[in-house]
Amino acid sequence: MSAVRFHQVSKQYGDTVAVREVSFDIPPGTLVTLLGPSGCGKTTTLRMLAGLELPTSGSILIAGKDVTRLAAHERDVAMVFQSYALFPHLRVVDNVRYGLDVLGRDGAEAKAGAALKTVGLAGLESRWPNELSGGQQQRVALARALVLEPKVLLFDEPLSNLDARLRRRMREEIRELQQRLGFTAVYVTHDQDEALSISDRIIVMDKSVVVQEGTPRELYETPKTRFVADFMGESNIVEAQVKSGRIELGKLSLPTTRADGPVQLAIRPHAIQLAPGNDATVQRATYLGDHLEYDVESPLGRLFVVSHALSAPLKAGDKVSVTLQPEAGGVVIL
DSSP, X not given: OOSEEEEEEXXXXXXXXXXXXXXXXXXXXXXXXXXXXXXXXXXXXXXXXXXXXXXXXXXEEETTEEOTTOOGGGSOEEEEOTTOOOOTTSOHHHHHHHHHHHHTOSOHHHHHHXXXXXXXXXXXXXXXXXXXXXXXHHHHHHHHHHTTOOSEEEEXXXXXXXXXXXXXXXXXXXXXXXXXXXXXXXXXXXXXHHHHHHOSEEEEEETTXXXXXEOHHHHHHSOSSXXXXXXXXXXXXXXXXXXXXXXXXXXXXXXXXXXXXXXEEEEOGGGEEEEEEEEEEEEEEEEOSSOEEEEEEETTEEEEEEEOOOSSOOOTTOEEEEEEOGGGTOEEEO
């Protein structure tokens, strides 16, 4: 049985379609990310799962139960919000036990203390929210959701208010906690790195529909559309021709089983190798510590290249030749 099932779910606001006939299944005990650009429908999809929005059509099931028309408090889900949504007038432990008190459950104090220990905040029970760092406030919000023991835990861009280093640490902690406790989670983000690093599966949305879903590796290495190739990390999209079992890209040629005709290739920056030559020119070179990034004007068009060869960096104006390394898993036929 799926922990969550969406079947042909749509949401309209007047003449505007926010979500169009979305269907997917989420297995129990997995972390699935809804990923896409702003306005793609991912947050509306999460809010419909939470019961904060009702679908215009379609059905939503949680653990086999149809919850399509149920109110939020009847769904056995909990949400960690982007803004944390902590009560400033309540101490940490009271924030965490709030939902238990509202539901009239016994042992709220002990359960809240255990949840705070789980997220690494034991000893901070008496603090006020404004006495905590951003990362600590996010942990309190997570503990408040976990203490309810929901069937599904929802995350609405929970790390977007944190700085880059803390965001990385918190996403690692959320993933470790999800795997250790085995809860089902649905996570919304527009950050591809975040989605790739924490997800069992990713559902990519664009323009109100699901365009592809799969494991992080499947989506990165075998995107089905130009949008997915371009959105899941950096890609160079180039036009090519298939002739007699080979893909012809100017002077470059790669084997293929595709039929003859025009194709598009998504070439990842790491699959491009630069060497001394005369057929391309470095337009921009950027040093980023552990790697270099280049913009190169070539016969294939303008290419974005990532290189870890730090000992002999190129500079703007250098003449180079371009070769591809398809064995690196970075050349995909769309």
